[in-house]
Amino acid sequence: MEVTLAAEKIFSIGPIPVTNTMLTAWLVTLVLIAFAFLSTRKLTPVPNPLQNIAEFAVDTFQDLVASVAGEKTKVFLPIVASFFFFILLGNYFGLLPGIGTIGFNRIEEGHRVFVPLFRSMNSDLNTTLALALVSVVITHYLAVKYLGIKDYIGKFLSLHPIFLFVGLLELIGEFTKILSLSFRLFGNIFAGEVLLSTASSKIFAFIVPIPFYFLELLVGFVQALIFAMLTLVFMVILTEKHASEH
């Protein structure tokens, strides 16, 4: 069994190809929305178990965001928390038995190729790049909203030659943000997939993969947290008023 870099196409809906990572993303979306619906269906002052979990998750994340964002917490929380929960659930979903192992064989270029039906969604660069793009675009949107268009442009362009240079560097930095966010997440999860599929192959299939699963549980959490926290920090930095007086 080999893990390819690109996600495998399962079927198409008209012109839109549906890959196995896409299927997983939809499944994760469904689970997330279902949980959100079920846990907030009947909100009561004395919470039921599901509401309790939701409240714990939101409250914990709110405290975390508030410690960095301060009064902007209300705006930043939904964005950052959505990234975190979506990525975390996606990462953990990829560790479930059957994901990456249940599939079918297909003949491609004369070879029999195994195509898994589901594959960890963040092991596809399309997903992580999409998340990174959304993260950076929302960050810039909020910067314009908080600073106004003039101050926003002033962050990158200046008549002062040194600041102009710094501004240009920052502009390049904004693009590298997309790459670093997407490739970090993709790289970690893809490496995990490769690691697990190697550890689980043939003779090593019993007991040996267990420590790697624990490792992947940790990686899945840490990567989700890193993505969310970096997004948060970028937002805070970019929406802060620039001290251009000096």
Next chain:
Amino acid sequence: MGVIQSFGIQPVLLLAQIVNFLIIFFLLKKFFYAPIVKMLEDRRARIEESLKNADVIENRLEETDVKVAKALEEARANAQVVMQDAKAEARRIVDEATEEGHKITESAITEARSQIELERLKMQKELQGETATIAGVLLKKVLGRTMSSKEKQELTKTSISQITKQVS
């Protein structure tokens, strides 16, 4: 371009993922974070209010305790006064009753005495009469033989008067 292809990047897939995430984001924002954050804030406010109320209640309780203690003290003092009054009244009533009793007893005794006196006088008179008769008869019988009728008469008279004197 080769790199992009080998990673399987396709604009359609990218867009699909972006749309997917935006759907998650807006749905969660509206139906998950907003109500839960509101619920958390409401609960925090409610707890704060409850704590404040608890303080107020505690203060009131303390005030009430003080009031109750004061009222009890007053009641005790009042009771003391009432008890003393009652004791005095009781003593007075007992004294009066005792005095009345004494009076009634005394008057009863006095009456009884006078009654007894009357009775005694009556008895005495009756006794005198009877004694005189008996003495007369007795003397007649004893002295009848040896004395003259004149002596008899005189002796009888003196005897009777003597006896009468003695009896009375």
